[in-house]
Amino acid sequence: MPLFWRISLFNAVVLVTATALLLGPVTVSTPVLLTEAAILTVGLAVILIANAVLLRIGLGPLRQLRRTMTTTDLLRPRARPAVDGHGEIAELIATFNTMIDRLEAERASSAARALTAQESERHRVAQELHDEVGQTLAAVLLDLKRVADRAPDPVREQLHQVQESTRASLDEIRRIARRLLPGVLEELGLASALRSLAAEFTGPSLSVRHHIEPRLPALGDNADLVLYRVAQESLTNAARHAGATRVDLTLERTEGALELSVRDNGSGIDDTAEGAGIRGMRERALLIGAGLLLRAVPGGGTEVRLTVPVRDPEAEPAGTP
Template sequence: MKAYADSLQHALGKEDNDSIKAQIHIQLINYWLYRDTTVAHKHLMEGRALSVNYPYLYGMSYYAEGLYYFNSDAGKSVNAYLKADTILGQLKTREAYIARSNLWNNIAVQKQRKDDDRGHVDVLLNKAIPLAEKAKDSATMAFEYSAVGVSFMNMSQYEKAVPYFNNAINILRHKPSQQPRLVTAYGRAAENYIELNKFPEARAALDSLHAILAPYPDSEHHSLYYMGEGMYYHKLEAYDKAINYFDMGIRSANGTLKDYRIQELNFQKVKTQVAAEKYNDARQLLIKLMNDPEVMDFYGNRIETYDNLAKVYAGLGNMKEAYHWQKEYTILNDSLNDSKLKKDVNALEQKYNNAEKEKRIARLEAENKIALLSARNNRLINWLLGVISVSLLITVILSYSNYKKNKKLAVEKENSYQAQVQKLKQEQQLVSVQAMLKGEERERKRMAQDLHDGLGGILAGVRMNLSEVESKVTQTFQNEIDKIITNVDISLRELRRIAHNLMPETLLRFGLVNALDDLCKSYQAPGINIEFQVYEMNTKMSDNKQLTIYRIIQELLSNALRHSKATEIIVQCSQNKNKCFITVEDNGKGFDPDLPENKKGLGLTNLKNRVKSMKGKLDINSDTEGTIVNIELNVG
């Protein structure tokens, strides 16, 4: 883990992309969470600040906040998870579904910590598992099936737990990368079978668990295996063997769950010591547990401790202490049951109140019907008295209404006509732009060919003739001839460069991506770095569209180099189905695209025309620190 964290920190120092930096900060939180919470919180805040413009990463920053408060403040943890769910819920991606499934699983764990096993199961079955199914993430589903099984075990509904453990095991045993989760599923399934006295099934689960762990002698999961073996031999009344396994489990416990696992093993060990009538050993261990505030903070641990102390002191013949701890156990157990009873009573009361509300609503509706009938009779009498005057009024209203309706229809027809005219104008304008651009490209192609075949051929011939003359002239004219040849070579190179700009040969022969790469390299010079990044570009689009994209990027690079005095330029091209996305970012002095002199520039006008010809969108953000141009084009 340290090497992994160091590599992330090294990458963070070299990275300039905000989204990647945000992702690294969020990943580093997991490393520092159990080592230095101050450093973890610093990474959390920096990751969130960098991820504001990236919805998935922004949601994951709140997911990480939920983890940050998970063990210290349950309220803040749940609130952060709910915020993350709201943000990620707007995304319909597999990664978002997996993250939401995991955060709801963690919310379920917080309910379990409050002894609300029913709430725990409800959240898993109705929130976490459906999201894992949407993501088609069987590993996460299996993990949550196993968690449901544990909840049913906590409620002593062992038979209900069996199918959930089986589902988890059947999924995970076919996924080598999920062995830690498979180990947990086998371990809990074995414990469940032991509680059901199904010893062959328990033995099979424990043997499978041992086979997985055998190649990893230092694994923290050995403690889970040893606990299962201890419970197994406890049920078979082989108490010494069971205690030995519990001690092996305590010695092997390590990792982030070390303290929790040791607590489990100690409580199982106490049960076995009491059953083996080793009361003094049990009493010493119980006193040690009782002096640990973290252990006694959990309701269930206190109940189990008081119950076992009562049994231990009764076994030692100290009935006074036995009575005292039995009384403490009874008070605490009654309090817990009373709390659950109050919850059930409150639920029943809520149902009763809802039923009473429905009765009152039905009664009020009946009274309203009677009042409505009475009012209707009165209105009928009044209507009969005023029918003549109303008839005249209706005639006037209908006439006026008809007049307004006709007027409204006329206005709507006029608006529709104007809209159609405007649409035709826009379509005609688009056709004109496309025709103009096609004509421009044809003229560029013709000029490039004429320059290459005509003037280029003449210059090449001159170069050859001069080379022949060079060997025949005297030393007096040798230097002059060399100068002339050098100037002819320079002219040829410049001619080729102009012809290439007019019609890029790389685009015609090797496609758009190679042509853009060559274009970026051709603009590079001392003190000017141009980085070209391409993602999933489909080169099967028509030649006209490829050429338009090439011209757009050529224009953007030319503007950046001519006007902005930039030293760093990044060109990004990507495609998603029928959409092509272009981003060109520089660190130049920037400009105001809304100024009249900038609006009238030929370069910006050409750029807008080319974007319009592909029914695209153009967005320019510029300030004194540089310019970012984002373009979206339709290439379908």
């Protein structure tokens, strides 16, 4: 029975009973006697308390629903509120759950289209950097070498410096192109791509240690790309923003899932709003139904953990050990 009718029925029963008693053996004196006033006061208190209890029990699920509505984040899916209560309240909670399911599905679909377009644009830019800018700089290096071979000694030294600057720019262009288009991921698989990524970030100021299981389950191109991009974004954050000197990258099989962990010893995370990089990781995780956890590491640092469900435990290993 809906809450409205339960309260109305309860009050109707009380009022009809009170009216029947007043018309029958029960009377109220004029002026009202002390015992009669006490009885009326107790009766009124019982009615008010009963109404309050009925409303509190009936509206309890709505308070839980309100808390859920104020904390819902489509990038952080969690358990739906239980369909408690009766009548309209149960229908309202069920409708809210259906709405969240639909919104999450639409968000995942739009994120998939956006990420597909993003990867296509990355591919186009990487190709242009490699084919256009890279080839042009390579031709400039050859021209500089021919001119330097014929130039007098003072000019030759300056040309050599220009050659080194041009060569450094060419190396940087190739490095950017590799980050935009991880060809090793398509050619050699996820394990080799993550090892290559760890080696790329390792330098004088940052040490990246990795532990990657040699036999990984086949996840599909989308999942492999999401794992690679999350690892890449985590390493970028550790190197550029966290001031870390050591990062541990781990990819291992757990029960029913594949877990990627990137843990650094940097400055850690704070309560500020998440940037575009972290929100991008959450959208990628949502795309493949994975769970993403960011947490502060005791003693300083941050850990990014991506848990990708593995639906086929007997899948053939993918990638190169």
